[in-house]
Amino acid sequence: MISRSTLISVILLSVSFAWSSTPDSTEKILETGYIFPTCDSLGIALFVDGVQVGVSPLRQPIPVIAGFHEIGYAPPNITDEYVKARLHQAIKRVYVPIGDTVNVVLHFDHEYTQFRVLRTEHKITQYIGMMMAFSAVYLFWRISG
Numbered sequence: 001m002i003s004r005s006t007l008i009s010v011i012l013l014s015v016s017f018a019w020s021s022t023p024d025s026t027e028k029i030l031e032t033g034y035i036f037p038t039c040d041s042l043g044i045a046l047f048v049d050g051v052q053v054g055v056s057p058l059r060q061p062i063p064v065i066a067g068f069h070e071i072g073y074a075p076p077n078i079t080d081e082y083v084k085a086r087l088h089q090a091i092k093r094v095y096v097p098i099g100d101t102v103n104v105v106l107h108f109d110h111e112y113t114q115f116r117v118l119r120t121e122h123k124i125t126q127y128i129g130m131m132m133a134f135s136a137v138y139l140f141w142r143i144s145g
Contacts, residue, residue, distance in 0.1 A: 033096035034061035037071050041108040047091075050076035056106075066098040073106055 037046050039056035046053055049069050053062050056073075072091030096102050 031066055031098055032063050033066045033098055034101040035064055035069060035071055035094070035096055035104060036061035036101055037104045037106060039073060039106045039108050044073045044106075044108050045075070046106075047072055047074070047076065056108075061101050064096055066096050068093060068095050071104045071106070073108055 035048060037048070037053075037056070037058065039046065042056060044056045046056055046058065048062055048064060048071055052075075070091050070093050074090035090106075092104055092106070094102050094104055
């Protein structure tokens, strides 16, 4: 299910693309800015406000409506909240001024290794939690029996 803020961002991004391609929309073009995401790895999918805009390296900046936007390589459909909350550099929030280009540098290699470590850490934490719960149930059973 797509969240409301993601849907609004997708609509705004689509409108921004449409405005920038219309020859008689000079007023509307003035309300846009550009984001130029770069990544330290090749072939990584890049997302602006949850919409994939291409893979690294991009050749041109992405036109967007001026304001705050989220840029990153983490797909918006990550469901593991433990991992999602710890990928600090996978998604960056930037402000794009009217008529300006904002360069965003993303570091995939470091985050990818962090991602693997976090998944392992999360699994170990779950196993320890299950062992503690079973131990508590066993002890309660032994004490009451």
